[in-house]
Amino acid sequence: QSVLTQPPSASGTPGQRVTISCSGSTSNIGSHTVNWYQQVPGRAPKLLIYQNNQRPSGVPDRFSDSRSGTSASLAISGLQSEDEADYYCAAWDDSLNGVVFGGGTKLTVL
Amino acid sequence: EVQIVESGGGLVQPGGSLRLSCGITGFTFRDYWMTWVRQAPGKGLEWVAIINQDVTSIHYVDSVRGRFTISRDNRKNSLYLQMNSLRAEDTAVYYCAKVGYFDYNFDYWGQGTLVTVSS
Numbered sequence: 001q002s003v004l005t006q007p008p009s010a011s012g013t014p015g016q017r018v019t020i021s022c023s024g025s026t027s028n029i030g031s032h033t034v035n036w037y038q039q040v041p042g043r044a045p046k047l048l049i050y051q052n053n054q055r056p057s058g059v060p061d062r063f064s065d066s067r068s069g070t071s072a073s074l075a076i077s078g079l080q081s082e083d084e085a086d087y088y089c090a091a092w093d094d095s096l097n098g099v100v101f102g103g104g105t106k107l108t109v110l
Numbered sequence: 111e112v113q114i115v116e117s118g119g120g121l122v123q124p125g126g127s128l129r130l131s132c133g134i135t136g137f138t139f140r141d142y143w144m145t146w147v148r149q150a151p152g153k154g155l156e157w158v159a160i161i162n163q164d165v166t167s168i169h170y171v172d173s174v175r176g177r178f179t180i181s182r183d184n185r186k187n188s189l190y191l192q193m194n195s196l197r198a199e200d201t202a203v204y205y206c207a208k209v210g211y212f213d214y215n216f217d218y219w220g221q222g223t224l225v226t227v228s229s
Contacts, residue, residue, distance in 0.1 A: 032214070037216070096172075099145070100157065101155045101157060
């Protein structure tokens with residue numbers, strides 16, 4: 001049981017917009033920024049979004065995030081086949097004194 | 111170019127020990143927090159431990175506290191994870207990652223090293 005809650009799966013067709021939710025509490029998402037990671041099967045995770053919708057170099061602006069209270073969402077617009085991967089949210093948790101991850105969402109591009 | 115390379119994984123019996131190493135190039139190692147994250151086979155990511163630049167701040171996930179020790183050598187640009195009293199549930203790919211400047215984001219990751227705990 002992960003501290004941050006994500007749907008186990010999501011899907012969309014090419015060109016569509018999909019969102020992935022991440023629900024937490026006041027000690028994590030409510031107090032700290034949410035970071036999002038993308039992991040293609042068999043590969044190491046990659047930082048996708050950080051510090052309130054900032055993207056590392058090379059990450060397209062099709063990826064964006066938002067936060068409200070103790071929840072956050074990752075949005076992917078103009079879905080492409082290469083976006084098929086697992087997506088994880090993460091944040092520092094003041095009660096646990098550590099980083100907590102969501103359980104991950106497997107995105108399928110139909 | 112940032113490069114992070116883990117080593118030291120392998121097969122170990124329950125109750126045994128293993129020391130993971132992580133070599134870093136491409137950034138000033140001593141200026142950054144570093145962390146370990148693991149992923150059990152077919153499962154999600156789990157944060158394990160984190161250490162600051164001068165080893166004055168260290169934190170662990172509850173499941174490894176007292177058994178694992180994170181350390182670093184800033185002269186050798188290296189991060190370590192000493193794992194003792196290993197259990198079957200510690201079986202995972204262990205990733206070493208650099209912590210960025212912003213609220214504990216992990217901006218560069220190694221390729222991971224597999225630890226298998228089994229008799």
